[in-house]
Amino acid sequence: MPICGPKLSICGIILSVWGIIQLGLMGIFYYFGAMALAEDLPDVEYDGGDIKAFYSKVDAGYTQNAYNCWIAALLYLATLVFSAQQFWSNNRSSLSV
Secondary structure (H helix, E strand, O other): OOOOOHHHHHHHHHHHHHHHHHHHHHHHHHHOOOHHHHHHOOOOOOOOOOHHHHHHHHHHHHHHHHHHHHHHHHHHHHHHHHHHHHHHHHHHHHHHO
């Protein structure tokens, strides 16, 4: 049963594919500790104290952001599946009419 039309389902497919690619790559870059993404780490500041504690906070921040990106990519995968099902359902209903 179609819920959204064929144009909206194609738009959902395109946006989902782009989201999966972008967030998958960002997750990989976070996982390997890309310095370009260092300013997006949550609550990490060096206060002049223990350097090992600072590095462990940085590593934990990179890992958490990588997991967050991969979870969001999986949500885009679910949106892709839904949009593809809607596209198939719209094409199927147009053939039977």
